[in-house]
Amino acid sequence: MSDIEGIYEDLEADVSLEEFREAVEAKVEQMGGLADEETAAMLIAHELGESEVNGVADIEPGMEEAKFVAKVLKIGELRTFERDGEDEDGRVVNVEVADETGSVRAAFWDEHAQAAVDELEEGQVLKIKGRPKEGFSGVEISVDDVEPDDDTEIDVQLTDTHTVESLSLGLSDVNLVGVVLDTGSIRTFDRDDGSEGRVANITLGDSTGRVRVTLWDDQADVVDEFEAGDTVEVVDGYVRDRDGSLELHVGNRGAVEAVDEDVEYVPESTAIESLELGETTDIAGVVRSADPKRTFDRDDGSEGQVRNVRVQDATGDIRVAMWGEKADIDLGPGDEVAFADVEIKDGWQDDLEASAGWRSTVTVLGGADGAGSVGDEDAAGSSDTGLSAFADADAGGGESTDSEAVDTESAADKAEPTGPSDGESVEFTGVVVQAGDPVVLDNGEETMSVETSADVGLGEEVTARGQIRDGRLEADDVF
Numbered sequence: 001m002s003d004i005e006g007i008y009e010d011l012e013a014d015v016s017l018e019e020f021r022e023a024v025e026a027k028v029e030q031m032g033g034l035a036d037e038e039t040a041a042m043l044i045a046h047e048l049g050e051s052e053v054n055g056v057a058d059i060e061p062g063m064e065e066a067k068f069v070a071k072v073l074k075i076g077e078l079r080t081f082e083r084d085g086e087d088e089d090g091r092v093v094n095v096e097v098a099d100e101t102g103s104v105r106a107a108f109w110d111e112h113a114q115a116a117v118d119e120l121e122e123g124q125v126l127k128i129k130g131r132p133k134e135g136f137s138g139v140e141i142s143v144d145d146v147e148p149d150d151d152t153e154i155d156v157q158l159t160d161t162h163t164v165e166s167l168s169l170g171l172s173d174v175n176l177v178g179v180v181l182d183t184g185s186i187r188t189f190d191r192d193d194g195s196e197g198r199v200a201n202i203t204l205g206d207s208t209g210r211v212r213v214t215l216w217d218d219q220a221d222v223v224d225e226f227e228a229g230d231t232v233e234v235v236d237g238y239v240r241d242r243d244g245s246l247e248l249h250v251g252n253r254g255a256v257e258a259v260d261e262d263v264e265y266v267p268e269s270t271a272i273e274s275l276e277l278g279e280t281t282d283i284a285g286v287v288r289s290a291d292p293k294r295t296f297d298r299d300d301g302s303e304g305q306v307r308n309v310r311v312q313d314a315t316g317d318i319r320v321a322m323w324g325e326k327a328d329i330d331l332g333p334g335d336e337v338a339f340a341d342v343e344i345k346d347g348w349q350d351d352l353e354a355s356a357g358w359r360s361t362v363t364v365l366g367g368a369d370g371a372g373s374v375g376d377e378d379a380a381g382s383s384d385t386g387l388s389a390f391a392d393a394d395a396g397g398g399e400s401t402d403s404e405a406v407d408t409e410s411a412a413d414k415a416e417p418t419g420p421s422d423g424e425s426v427e428f429t430g431v432v433v434q435a436g437d438p439v440v441l442d443n444g445e446e447t448m449s450v451e452t453s454a455d456v457g458l459g460e461e462v463t464a465r466g467q468i469r470d471g472r473l474e475a476d477d478v479f
Contacts, residue, residue, distance in 0.1 A: 055101030070097035165208030172238040178204030205265030267338040273315035284338040285313035336366040454478035
């Protein structure tokens with residue numbers, strides 16, 4: 001075995017030996033005799049190793065080149081555009097490709113674009129080489145070379161409508177039907193051009209899970225059109241990552257529309273007796289007692305609100321503090337309810353307490369009369385949640401024991417100030433909704449203007465650390 005063949009065998013690259021030899025010869029010629037064939041082979045092996053990725057999920061915008069295998073999910077329309085100083089129009093078509101780790105949009109240009117329209121088929125597996133970059137809906141690949149791969153099987157299903165379970169990072173053109181579990185309010189932020197941006201959130205569920213949906217600008221208005229229990233379809237959404245969780249985003253190309261379909265959402269929950277301090281989890285149960293809503297003043301002069309309810313399942317009970325808009329939800333003794341993404345904290349007298357903040361979802365599964373509001377009757381009375389046994393026996397008339405009466409001290413009494421003052425050192429994590437000067441971050445509950453020279457991109461999640469000056473965060477670090 002020659003040295004070149006040995007280097008090729010160690011590489012395990014997705015290229016033939018003949019192609020590898022041709023690349024080595026080209027490298028020797030390129031270096032003008034400064035490298036022999038063995039040295040050139042090692043250089044080529046290094047270049048190939050740098051560009052090979054294990055899956056779509058490993059593709060990053062900073063890579064010079066990426067080589068991977070993926071299945072064609074959707075072929076877009078061929079578009080033409082004028083190039084400056086050239087007589088011939090440019091052509092481009094976007095092709096959605098995926099493997100088991102995720103999906104990515106591949107841009108085919110000019111002659112590749114025409115070939116994609118004429119020759120590609122949905123479900124076909126391709127070997128793709130291209131240059132990753134940050135696109136409108138995440139990482140995109142500008143394709144340099146492509147060829148069919150008939151020998152590789154990729155277990156990715158072709159579908160026009162997705163489920164929550166089937167969502168993957170980088171997926172775009174997503175259609176998803178789900179039942180509304182929760183809606184938020186519209187938040188505003190200022191852009192560099194002086195215009196005002198808007199953002200809002202709803203949470204949708206289907207039989208496979210739930211997902212937080214972020215609505216931008218004009219799409220934010222739909223939060224006022226729907227309420228919990230409505231069935232809607234997200235059209236042309238795209239999937240992004242936030243704090244390690246997938247979110248479905250809807251921009252000006254997408255829509256959220258009411259549909260007449262039956263969608264069942266059955267929440268999964270953690271038994272109350274097994275809850276642990278510091279975890280973020282889902283719980284479900286029957287409301288035993290509900291305190292009145294309380295308001296409190298923050299240091300910045302704004303007013304906050306909180307409402308405490310005590311929830312019981314088959315294993316135990318816990319107080320849940322519902323903050324902000326969650327405090328307005330109409331809950332009373334006997335209601336069956338599911339709380340998603342609540343944080344388990346130290347409560348009064350060293351008791352555990354669940355905190356339902358802006359990222360949490362509160363879903364009323366059924367009232368004291370047994371009527372369900374989400375999914376069908378089986379979902380509302382699912383034995384998985386262990387709720388029904390307590391609807392009559394433990395709801396009572398809303399009266400509490402003496403220990404519970406003492407326990408109704410509002411969590412607002414121990415709430416930490418949320419409005420930072422000038423000179424205060426803070427750390428703020430959010431999604432970039434404006435990438436100019438200043439950078440504007442949104443964490444889903446509030447926005448923060450950040451003075452920084454760091455290069456950030458729209459939709460990127462970053463953390464800024466520094467001091468507050470005149471209402472802005474002067475960042476020492478952005479990461």
